[in-house]
Amino acid sequence: MAHLSLAAQPQFFRGSSLQSKALGLGLRHTVRPLLGLWAHLPFDVFPPNVIEHAARLLPVHEGTMWRPVEIDLTTSEWLQAKGVEDVTGGNERAILYFHGGAFLTCGLNTHRRLVSRISYAAKQPVLNVGYRQMPYEPINESIADGVAGFRWLLGQGYAPENITIAGDSAGGYLAFSVARAVIDQGLGRPSGVVALSPLLDFDPAGKKAHRNAHRCQTFPLHAVAKLADVSLRMDTRRGVTSPRTDPVNMPLGDLPPALIHVGSREVLMADAELMANRLVSAGVPCDLHVWEKQVHVFQAAASWVPEARAAIEEIGAFVRGLAERDATATAPTMVSTPPTRSARGARASVV
Numbered sequence: 001m002a003h004l005s006l007a008a009q010p011q012f013f014r015g016s017s018l019q020s021k022a023l024g025l026g027l028r029h030t031v032r033p034l035l036g037l038w039a040h041l042p043f044d045v046f047p048p049n050v051i052e053h054a055a056r057l058l059p060v061h062e063g064t065m066w067r068p069v070e071i072d073l074t075t076s077e078w079l080q081a082k083g084v085e086d087v088t089g090g091n092e093r094a095i096l097y098f099h100g101g102a103f104l105t106c107g108l109n110t111h112r113r114l115v116s117r118i119s120y121a122a123k124q125p126v127l128n129v130g131y132r133q134m135p136y137e138p139i140n141e142s143i144a145d146g147v148a149g150f151r152w153l154l155g156q157g158y159a160p161e162n163i164t165i166a167g168d169s170a171g172g173y174l175a176f177s178v179a180r181a182v183i184d185q186g187l188g189r190p191s192g193v194v195a196l197s198p199l200l201d202f203d204p205a206g207k208k209a210h211r212n213a214h215r216c217q218t219f220p221l222h223a224v225a226k227l228a229d230v231s232l233r234m235d236t237r238r239g240v241t242s243p244r245t246d247p248v249n250m251p252l253g254d255l256p257p258a259l260i261h262v263g264s265r266e267v268l269m270a271d272a273e274l275m276a277n278r279l280v281s282a283g284v285p286c287d288l289h290v291w292e293k294q295v296h297v298f299q300a301a302a303s304w305v306p307e308a309r310a311a312i313e314e315i316g317a318f319v320r321g322l323a324e325r326d327a328t329a330t331a332p333t334m335v336s337t338p339p340t341r342s343a344r345g346a347r348a349s350v351v
Contacts, residue, residue, distance in 0.1 A: 010276070010288040012264070019305045024217040024295045031218055039223040044230055046104060046135045055109035061116035069127070072148045077108045077128040081120035086156075093162040093191070093323055095119070095126040096149055096178070100169025100197075100297055102227055103134045103142060111168075114300045117309075118166070121316025127153055131174065138238045139173075139231055146178035150187060160188025161326060164319050168297045169268075172198020172260075176247035176275070179255055192322045193258040194315055197297045200247045200271040202228040207270045216267035218296040224267060248274050252282040257325070259287045259318045261311055263294035289314060 038045065060066075063082025068075050078086075085091040095118065099111035108130050119126045131145035146165075153163055160182070167175035172195030179193050204225040207213060213221050235244065248271065258279055262272040269290075276288040291298065294307055299315075302308040 010273075010290045013289060013291045013307070013310070015307055016293040017306050019301075020294055020298065020307055023298070023301055023305060024293065027295055028217040032216075032220060035218075035223040036220040039220060039226040044135070044233070049105050049107065051105060052107040052109050055107075055112075058109070058113055060113050061120055064112075064116040064119070066112065066116075066128075069152065071129075071152050072145065074130045074132060074145050074148070075108075076130045076149060076152075077112070078125065079112070079115055079119055079128055080125045081116050084119055084123055084125055086125045087158055091124065092158065093124050093164070094153055094156075094158050095122060095124050095319065096146070096153060096163055096165045096190075097126050097128045098131065098146060098165075098167030098171030098174040098178070099128065100167065100171045101133070102199075103139055103170045103231065104227075105133075111300070114168070114297075114302070114312075117299075117302050117312050118315055118319075121312050122164075122319035123316070124164070124319065134230065134234050138234045138240050139244060140235070140240055142174060143177045143181055146174050147181050147185065147187075150178060150182050150190075154187065161191055162323075163190050164192045164194060164322060165190050166194035166196075166315075166319075167198070168196035168299070170199055172196060173200055173247060176200065176250070176255070176258075180247070180250045183254060189254065190256050191326065192256045192319065194261075194318065195258065195272075195275075196261045196299055196315075197263065197266055197268055198247075198260065198271060198275070199224075199227075199268055200275045201249075202231060202244075202246055204228060206274060207267050210267070210270035212265055212267050212269045215265040216296070217265065219267050221267060248278060252279055252284055255279065255282075255284050257285040257287075257322065259289065259315065261289045261291065261299070261315070263296065263298060264290050264292050266296055268296070287318065 066077050066079040069078050097115050099106050108128055115126050115128045127149050129149040131142045165175045165179050175193050175195050179190050260272050262269050276286045279286040299308045299311045
């Protein structure tokens with residue numbers, strides 16, 4: 001039964017392979033308990049980002065090319081999958097990507113494989129942003145690094161309306177926040193926003209009341225609440241006095257079309273539903289894709305999980321479809337065409 005009546009009716013993708021079940025079981029008995037332990041500690045602990053260093057050994061999608069890019073105070077990465085041209089080769093569209101990791105961990109190495117697959121599926125190059133994270137910098141600086149990445153793409157010759165902003169988990173928070181920031185700063189309106197299992201609301205109340213409060217195989221509820229507390233303490237330590245506005249509470253009416261992916265049992269389903277509802281209510285086309293029993297950012301396991309590969313194909317189709325939408329909108333003559341998939345509500349089915 002649905003938790004709330006959605007203005008954006010979700011499209012439900014059925015199927016839970018043996019691989020995805022094994023992944024979920026593994027996370028439930030490893031990552032989830034560790035996060036639960038961290039959440040109950042009476043003090044803040046920020047271990048070194050070991051996973052980011054170890055991920056240097058992970059292979060990328062075959063034929064992918066990448067190079068480091070220094071942007072302001074960060075090192076980001078310009079990535080092109082096999083056969084994907086950039087603006088110098090006549091490809092006028094690009095993706096600005098933000099990795100997940102709860103603003104505390106992960107980075108370019110952990111997400112290079114996922115980003116390379118998205119580049120290949122979308123047929124577009126990607127600027128994978130190595131934004132500053134807690135505990136060294138507050139989230140406001142992460143957003144500022146994202147805006148700097150958008151400016152870099154503009155400087156390379158990409159028009160704002162040809163840039164899709166995407167991210168997973170905490171990167172989904174940044175995707176919407178940076179889209180809002182670049183519009184507010186007069187840099188133009190991006191082509192679209194893609195968010196995978198996004199964290200969009202630091203207020204834990206909605207997640208506590210949601211049917212998925214204790215069903216998530218990755219995050220215990222109190223770990224999400226602990227992250228919210230940590231982010232507020234970081235703002236205080238860094239002298240951030242102005243309140244931070246979460247994406248679900250931002251002005252939304254002028255945002256570009258959005259695609260949101262989420263697993264059907266994720267604790268962050270509450271954020272995905274709320275954001276989709278508010279976007280569509282504000283007149284913004286939004287596709288909410290719910291994947292049966294898939295774990296948090298399952299797309300990262302595309303080399304093993306078939307549903308993850310299917311999801312990345314859906315992402316690629318959405319991003320490519322933004323170009324078709326833009327071409328239709330700027331056509332010199334009016335042609336009667338059916339609404340695109342992103343613009344019309346999909347069938348409602350939630351478990």
